[in-house]
Amino acid sequence: MRMTDVPSFGNLEGLTVVCMGNTIAAPFAAELMAEHGACVIYVENTDRPDIGRVSLCPYGFITEHRNELFMAINLKNIEGEQVFIEILKKTDILIEGLKGGTFTELGLSDKRLWAENEKLVIVHVSGFGESGLAEYLRRPSYDPIGQAAGGFMSINGFPEPSPPLRAPFVCDYYTALFACWSALAAQMGAQRTGVGESVDVSQMEVMWKLQYGYPLEYFYSGVVHPRQGNEERDYICFGTYLCGNGRYVFICCIANGPARGLLKVLGKDNDPTYPENIQLFRRGDVAAEKVETALKQYCLDNEAEKVEKELNANGVPCSFIHDIETIQTDPQALERGLFTEWSDDRFGKLKGVNIVPKMSNRPGMFWGGARDHGADNRDILSELGYTDKKIEELYKKGVLAELRDGGYFASKAMHIKNRDQINIIMEEEKNEDF
Template sequence: MTKPSLPDRPARLMDAPTALDDLLVVDFTRVVAGPACTQTLADFGAEVIKIENPDGGDDTRAYEHAEIGGESAAYLSLNRNKRGLALDLTVPEAREVARELISRADVVVENFSASVMERFGLDYASVAPTNPRLVYCSISAYGRKGPFAWRPGFDPITQAESGFMSLNGFPDGPPVRTGPPIVDMATGMSACNAILLALIARDRLGRGQHVEVALFDMAMAMTGFYGMAYLISGTNPGRFGNSPNGSPTVGVYEASDEPFYMACANDRLYHRLVTEVLGRPDLITDPEFATRKARTANKEKLRSIIAGVFAGDRLENWMVKMKNANIPVGYLRTVEQGFNAPESRERHRVGRIPHPTAGFVPNIEVPLNLELTPAVNPVAAPLLGQHTDEVLRRTLGYSDERIRALADAGAFGKLRKAAETRTS
């Protein structure tokens, strides 16, 4: 196993503004969907204050994929450009700090279990009267209202229950969840969209609102046209592996040495494939393959013919022919190959950024490109409570005496209280 060499990233233009200048976001989220949402806001200039329980913090800090500088890959990948504040919300003094931050915030994002924010007096109904322009976003598995609001749920559970998982895998195998937590990530992106929509509405209406995004709703929406087809026809869609509806010209094929993925999804591309690449114009004139319907009816026969032709030559020779014919085709890469591919390097998709304990950590670049307001230069995810004093002094204007009093009260956790006691 070879760790990739990571280049320093190109810096953004010094004088370029950001899209979300002066936006203050108080972030109570953890794990995946919520942090993915708030990271996007932070990437484009919002001041995001991540509030964590001093006892361990965000669950992803302990995830086992890989770690560097004492932080996990999962945590580092989802919490860039945020400032870390440790608060024990079971302590009244800590809740008062949270309420004061919320009173100054433009946005609050939370993904606690049902009733947690109500129990702390930090739910939308409790805080909106003192900040009517607040946009308050709740992310949950099954929504904040109704008979399912109390159910815990995670990405793979909602993939399973929504029908989304039933579409993944091969027809002769069981349903398969996606490897990456796609419902979590899509929910985070949708929550970010909902927040931005509410901010635009605030400019017009003069007030904020409560917005809500649920993983189950997102998973069901992601069944897309397969879900819509069921609603129209009543026919339950099944699994089709790498070829939608068993298309003979979409999916994985094997050259004589390596596999690749091809996607000829219309007549124009099919004609170019069989004439300019495969050298088989008979696959157009033969009545069994002359039309899309005919090719679907004889898909196994056509797939076998195409597979036989591809097996007769090396991958690179086919890639040259298909690219010359402008056929959509791609290498079937591993993560290692993908991250070291020319597309990744030329587009500056990966790099390294400074980190207080590791020296440097890897960084996957923001996938959104805004010409006038580019993403900020990335700052690594904060250590647990790293910016507690800074946030209290700079954002809330607290004195050293008040910060010490909060520490003595246990607002920042037992370890901080013990440390303050030892040094006093």
């Protein structure tokens, strides 16, 4: 598939993005752009595909690489480097997710790339950044490392036993969002000034950025914010509540409107104990604790669906705690088309989450599923002026590659629900040449 074959749609129509870097942070940033019209080329290693392809069941990779073109280039080969440079000459944004400093070591420093394309926006995504102590720059980092180094584990979960890992991959996804918005901001600057930009996104720093006022609280008053589970430190009528049918809801009773609404539902709206301007139910306050006790009993006496409906009708924020099965019948999810189907060349018709967010005038769309490893090498290079003979030479030299089964290690495991069957397939494929 050629770059010019990408359909025209969305707010990012005409934008060309090249991305390389294993699941998830850097690739997801590019995927968000692809869903809104950018032409995204995902570049993988010639002999080691994205780790998402070789996981037990590559659902994540398939979901988060829709609308993309795929190449496999050996950047350690001088001709591979030149192929990559030729692509970047036609590129607006490069997103790379390798260890800090790796691109410079490959001879692809920002300065070198700007010599070829002065307006190029270069986004570096790594665990600890592109500058600083060499020891940190070379550290490998995945989502859990970012959560740990970024202090996120220390403020989440219950006090005991150990700091938890938040799923799925919250550090990677937060990092991807920062990479995406900063890339587009830098692109606006490049369009205005004619000068490119280098963006340095660190997983560790992203996670510290997302900690509300906790760092300020520490610097101002010396308080280290504790892990407190699903409860708020200072007030109650806020948290997870078990209902009569064994399901849970989450209730957030904050501010005057919700507080008055909750008192009404519990039959305490005329109780003079609670002033008209009540904002919160303070932890430790005797009257507030009575409301908390009544709320717990109210939930136990009713099914979760009724609790959700009645509290919301009275202005109290409350949601049924959904899983993937229960959300299938949620009327709002159905009305807005939360899930959609698309066609995948290898796995057929698939279903997953739709475009988020929704755009009214120039909406996003899915035009195709994830493609095989190196699937578009030939078309893209032909589009750039390479002859068929030259392309074949590059394959023979190992500059380009297309791996067996599209690079999927456990491709046969798709649609198999029995874990033992999947393990058998894994053992079979381990014994085959890859």
